[in-house]
Structure formats: C-alpha cells, structure tokens
Amino acid sequence: MPTLSVSRRHFGLAALSLFAGSTLMHPGAAHSSENLSNVTLRVATYRGFDTTLLPAAGLDNFPYKVEFSEFNSGNLIAQAINANAIDIGTWSEIPLVFAAAASALISVVATIDGPTSNQAVVVPVGSPAHSIRDLRGKKVGYIRSTTAQYFLIRMLQQADLTLSDITPVALGLSEGLTALKSGSLDAWATYGYVIPMIEADGTARVLQSAENILSGHYFIGASPARLSDPAFVAAAADYINRLGKAYATAMQDKPRWAHILAPVIRIPEKIILSDLEAENRPYRIRPWTGADITSAHAVAKIFAEQKLLPEHIDLKNLFSNALTPFL
Incomplete structure (x- = not known):
C-alpha cells in the first residue's frame, strides 16, 4: 500500500502562493519497470498544496512512500535540500542564485512557469x-x-x-x-x-x-545525492507528473479548488477564487531550458550590483537532466 505522511515540522505560516501545472505524462509512466516500494520521497510543500491537492485529485496512490514537511518560502526549502533534510521542493530564481553563491548541494530538475500577479509592495x-x-x-x-x-x-x-x-x-x-x-x-x-x-x-x-518585474520562472529542485539512484529518479519523475496533472485538473475548476483550499489555509473562499481568476498566466511544469539559466543569471546580476552576491555566479552546474526524459 502507498504511504502518505505529513511531518509535524512546520516552517512558519503557509506559503501563500499557488503552483499549478499542465497535464504531463500519466503518473507511473516514468521508469515503469522500477520497483518503487522501498523508495521514500521527502517532499517540501506549502500548506494547502500537495497534501491537499493530490488527494483531492485522486492522485495520492503513490507506489512509494512520501513524507511531507511544510515550509513558507523557497529559500528555506533550498537550505533543507542542501542539509539533506528534504529530497524535492520548489523555489523561484531568487533562492536559486543565493544557493548557488553558497555552493549549496541542490539540483534543478524542472521548471514551473507561473503567474506574477500575486506579488507586490x-x-x-x-x-x-x-x-x-x-x-x-x-x-x-x-x-x-x-x-x-x-x-x-x-x-x-x-x-x-x-x-x-x-x-x-x-x-x-x-x-x-x-x-x-x-x-x-x-x-x-x-x-x-x-x-x-x-x-x-x-x-x-x-x-x-511586481507583475511586470518578475519572470514567472520557478524551479523544482532535488537532492543531487539521490539523482544517481534510478529508483529515486523514477519516483521523483512520477511524483512531479502527478503534481502537474493535479494542478491542471484544479485549474479547470477553480471554484472547486477554492472551496477545497479555503478551510485548509483559513482564508475566505471568495478571496482565493478572486485571486485564482486574476492570475495573469497559467501554471505549467516543463523541462528546464537554457533560457531559464539565462533568466536566473540576470537575477543574480541585480543582486551582485547591490553587493549582496558575488559577481559571475555559475548557475549552469546546478541544472540536471536526470528527470528531463520523463517530464
């Protein structure tokens, strides 16, 4: 039987932004010959996201074990992967460039294109x-x-x-x-x-x-130490594809998703629905490209100009093709 457990470690409030994805390959298509019953994925999530959406979409019948921990920002997730406390998580370009400057042990395995309409001063x-x-x-x-x-x-x-x-x-x-x-x-x-x-x-x-300032590029990161394990790669690809399918399903019925999410994150349903309907572009999970690296380098340059990061940070080595064939 698949196992889904939620860690009691909560890292602050829920991250109050929404990741959604396009329909990807059918869950289980990647490495279907692998025996995944002994694999455990330690997944970073935000309250009301994976642990709410996957069961609601009927996609939590994992052929591997999943342990979730809640975080409220991508920089903490990157730090957790670097510390070998988490295997998979998401963040924007900004935690990525800071992680690179710190020589963190993380690998980007996929990109999420998403809206920028829910960020502001x-x-x-x-x-x-x-x-x-x-x-x-x-x-x-x-x-x-x-x-x-x-x-x-x-x-x-x-x-x-x-x-x-x-x-x-x-x-x-x-x-x-x-x-x-x-x-x-x-x-x-x-x-x-x-x-x-x-x-x-x-x-x-x-x-x-910040709608016209941010690129809308987010990344799915993984622990590089585990990417040499074919069973882990199979489980991680399956998980990401399930998540993409679940988000795409949710976006096809935003009122239903707002109704499910409201009691979990304790925000009125009408506010959630209004925010979902105001998004300036849909979410889509896809393989990363060279353009994503170029965009992240542009972000790093801004921080370097502010003397907050060193110049000439090399991001390319943080991008891995380990999951690309299966996304």
Missing part, C-alpha cells in the same frame, strides 16, 4: 505613500532571499532609489504580517493570498505590483 491603508519614491527614509519589510527582496530592489531602481534610501527590514512571512498590522512597518514587500486578505480586511493596499 503593500502599505497601510492610511499611508500617505502613493508611489515607491514616497518610501524614501521609510521602514520597508521584505522576505530575505525570495522574490520579495528582488522585486523591492527593482522597484527602488525604477524610482531612482536604492536600498540605502530606505530602512530595509528582513522578516519572515508571519513576522512581516504582524509588523505591518502593528504599524511598525511603513511598507511590506510580500506575495500570495496574504495580499488580497489584508486588502479585504482593510489592513493594507497595494502600492505597486
């Missing part, structure tokens, strides 16, 4: 700020080594400002929300369902969206 409803330029000298929170840090830097550049023109405060997701609500932040760079949630309850408003 927000300010309290009563804030006098009407543009990023108005944040000069203000205290601005962000989530370190994530898209939030990146798009904050880019927005400041567009306004002819730098990080030195504001007081940047690195906070986790839950800490940032608490700080904004308590009035100790003048603005907050954040992402996901938290944005429409705080808009709906009158806490904050969007100052500027």
Whole structure:
C-alpha cells in the first residue's frame, strides 16, 4: 500500500502562493519497470498544496512512500535540500542564485512557469505613500532571499532609489504580517493570498505590483545525492507528473479548488477564487531550458550590483537532466 505522511515540522505560516501545472505524462509512466516500494520521497510543500491537492485529485496512490514537511518560502526549502533534510521542493530564481553563491548541494530538475500577479509592495491603508519614491527614509519589510527582496530592489531602481534610501527590514512571512498590522512597518514587500486578505480586511493596499518585474520562472529542485539512484529518479519523475496533472485538473475548476483550499489555509473562499481568476498566466511544469539559466543569471546580476552576491555566479552546474526524459 502507498504511504502518505505529513511531518509535524512546520516552517512558519503557509506559503501563500499557488503552483499549478499542465497535464504531463500519466503518473507511473516514468521508469515503469522500477520497483518503487522501498523508495521514500521527502517532499517540501506549502500548506494547502500537495497534501491537499493530490488527494483531492485522486492522485495520492503513490507506489512509494512520501513524507511531507511544510515550509513558507523557497529559500528555506533550498537550505533543507542542501542539509539533506528534504529530497524535492520548489523555489523561484531568487533562492536559486543565493544557493548557488553558497555552493549549496541542490539540483534543478524542472521548471514551473507561473503567474506574477500575486506579488507586490503593500502599505497601510492610511499611508500617505502613493508611489515607491514616497518610501524614501521609510521602514520597508521584505522576505530575505525570495522574490520579495528582488522585486523591492527593482522597484527602488525604477524610482531612482536604492536600498540605502530606505530602512530595509528582513522578516519572515508571519513576522512581516504582524509588523505591518502593528504599524511598525511603513511598507511590506510580500506575495500570495496574504495580499488580497489584508486588502479585504482593510489592513493594507497595494502600492505597486511586481507583475511586470518578475519572470514567472520557478524551479523544482532535488537532492543531487539521490539523482544517481534510478529508483529515486523514477519516483521523483512520477511524483512531479502527478503534481502537474493535479494542478491542471484544479485549474479547470477553480471554484472547486477554492472551496477545497479555503478551510485548509483559513482564508475566505471568495478571496482565493478572486485571486485564482486574476492570475495573469497559467501554471505549467516543463523541462528546464537554457533560457531559464539565462533568466536566473540576470537575477543574480541585480543582486551582485547591490553587493549582496558575488559577481559571475555559475548557475549552469546546478541544472540536471536526470528527470528531463520523463517530464
């Protein structure tokens, strides 16, 4: 019998963004001759995602064991894979470049194309700020080594400002929300369902969206130490394909998915549905390409210009073709 267990280790609040995928090969198609009953996949997830979606889609009948741990940002997932605590997880370009700079032991095995419409700098409803330029000298929170840090830097550049023109405060997701609500932040760079949630309850408003700043490229990473094991590769490919099929199924019926997700992440169903319907592009899982590496290098260059990363980080060696034939 397949085993699905959820670790009780929770790494902060749920990541409040949604990954979805296109229909890929039928689950089990990769390495169908492999005996996977002795394989265990340690999968990083976000609350309301894999552990909710896969059972809802009837795709949790794994021929291998799966152990889930919850995280709230991709940088923590990359760190966990590097520490050999997790086998598979997802992150954006930003955790990838920081992981590369730290010589982390991670491998990118697939790309997720997704929307960028759920990421923004927000300010309290009563804030006098009407543009990023108005944040000069203000205290601005962000989530370190994530898209939030990146798009904050880019927005400041567009306004002819730098990080030195504001007081940047690195906070986790839950800490940032608490700080904004308590009035100790003048603005907050954040992402996901938290944005429409705080808009709906009158806490904050969007100052500027990152929709036209971010590439919309996300990555599925794996532990390189396990990619030499054919059984692990077979199980990982099967899992990713199941996830892609489940997300595609969910996106075909967004009201149903919003109804399933609402009680899990404790956000009103109408807010989830509104956010799903506002996405500027669909999610799609695919093999990575050279263009993905080029895009990530462009991100690394921005951080290098800010003296936050060294120059000339080589990302190419972090990309693995181990799962490409099966995606």
